[in-house]
Amino acid sequence: MxxxxxxxxxxxxxxxxxxxxxxxxxxxxxxxxxxxxxxxxxxxxxxxxxxxxxxxxxxxxxxxxxxxxxxxxxxxxxxxxxxxxxxxxxxxxxxxxxxxxxxxxxxxxxxxxxxxxxxxxxxxxxxxxxxxxxxxxxxxxxxxxxxxxxxxxxxxxxxxxxxxxxxxxxxxxxxxxxxxxxxxxxxxISLKHQLLLIKDKKVISGLLTTVFWILGYTMIFAYIAPLLSNIAGFSIEEISTALLILGVFAFIGSRVGGYAVDKWGPVRTISISLIVHSTALFVLTVTAASPIGVLLTIMVWGIAAWATTPANQFYLMSLKPQSSEVVLSYNTALMNIGMTLGAGLGGVFIKYISVQNLGWIGGSMVLLALVIASFSFKLTPKRRIT
Known part of the structure; x- marks a missing residue:
C-alpha cells in the first residue's frame, strides 16, 4: 500500500x-x-x-x-x-x-x-x-x-x-x-555506448518522428491563447474552457494510443494518428473563426496528437529493448528540442503572418513526421514491431 x-x-x-x-x-x-x-x-x-x-x-x-x-x-x-x-x-x-x-x-x-x-x-x-x-x-x-x-x-x-x-x-x-x-x-552508461545507439538509422528516424510531430503541435499550442482570443474572440474564461477541453481529449488520446498499440501495433497507430493530427491543424485554419468549429477541431487535435506518444515510445523500445532507458531519455530530450523549435519558429512566423495561418505550417511539420516514420518502418522487420 x-x-x-x-x-x-x-x-x-x-x-x-x-x-x-x-x-x-x-x-x-x-x-x-x-x-x-x-x-x-x-x-x-x-x-x-x-x-x-x-x-x-x-x-x-x-x-x-x-x-x-x-x-x-x-x-x-x-x-x-x-x-x-x-x-x-x-x-x-x-x-x-x-x-x-x-x-x-x-x-x-x-x-x-x-x-x-x-x-x-x-x-x-x-x-x-x-x-x-x-x-x-x-x-x-x-x-x-x-x-x-x-x-x-x-x-x-x-x-x-x-x-x-x-x-x-x-x-x-x-x-x-x-x-x-x-x-x-x-x-x-558510457557516452560511447549511447552514441552507438543513435547511429542506428531506425532509431534516428524514430526519434526524428518525435521531433517533428511535437514541433508541429507546439507551434500551435504555444500560441493557442492569442489564436483563440484574436481569431475566435474568446475571453480568458473561454480560453480556459478550451484548454480544459484540449486537455481532456489529450488524456483520452494517450489512452486511445495505448489501446491501439495493443490492438493494431505501433506502425498503424503512429501512421493514423499523424495523418489525423496534420489534417486537424490544416482544418484549424478554417474553423478558428468559429467558436463551435474551433472547439470541435481541438477535440480531434488533442486525441490524434497524444495518441502518437505511447505508440512511438513503444516502437522505440521495441527497436532497442536492452537499452530502452537510454533511447527513451533521448526521446524525452528530443521531444523538448522539438518543442523549442516549435515555439521559436512560431514566434518568428507570427511576426509576418496571422497566428491563424500557423496551422498550415504546423500541419506540414506533422506530415513530415509521417514521412520520416514511414522511412523508419521500412527499415524495421515487421516481426520486431507488431
Missing amino acids: SNRFAIYLLALGAFVIGTAEFVVSGVLEIISQDLKVSISVAGQLVTLYALSYAFGALVLVMLTARFDRKKVLLYSMLVFVAGNIIAFFSINFSMLMLSRIVLAMSGGLFFFVATHYDAQLAHPAKRGSAIATVITGFTVSLVLGVPIGTLTAAYMDWRYIYLIIAVVTLINVMLLNKFIPKLAGSKP
Missing part, C-alpha cells in the same frame, strides 16, 4: 511539473502585456523551457546517475520550488526567463528519475502500469492544471499560479521524503 501511495506521489510531482511547463500558453497574452514584451518574445518562454528541460532530462540524469535516487528526487523538487518562487517575484521578463531555466532543468531531472523510480517500487508484473501512472500525472496537467491556472489568472495576478505550484510541490516533497524508500544509484 505504501509503495502504491508513493507512486501516486510521484505522479503528483509530474502533475505540478507539467502545469508549470504548459500554463504559460494559457496566460501568454497576460504576461506579454504585464511585462511589456511582444507575443512572439513571450512565446520564447516555451522555447527556453523546452531546451532547458532537455538538458535536465539528458545531461543532469547522467551526472547524477551514481547518487542515491531518493536524494536526487527530493533535491530536484526543492530546486523546482525555488524556480516557482523566482517566477512569483518576477518583476521583469529576464527574471521570468531565469525561473523557466530553473523550473525546466529540475523538472526534467525529476520526471526522468521518477519514471524509473516507480518501476522499482512496483511489482514486476505491474511496472508498466506504474510508469503509465506517472506519465498520466503529467498528461493530467493539461486536463486540470493548465485550465485552472489560466482561470486563476482571470481573477488575480498570474504570478500567484507559481506560488500555488510551489506550495503544492513543497507538500509533495515532505510526503515523498516520508513514503518513498531509498534507492541506490547505478553505473552510468
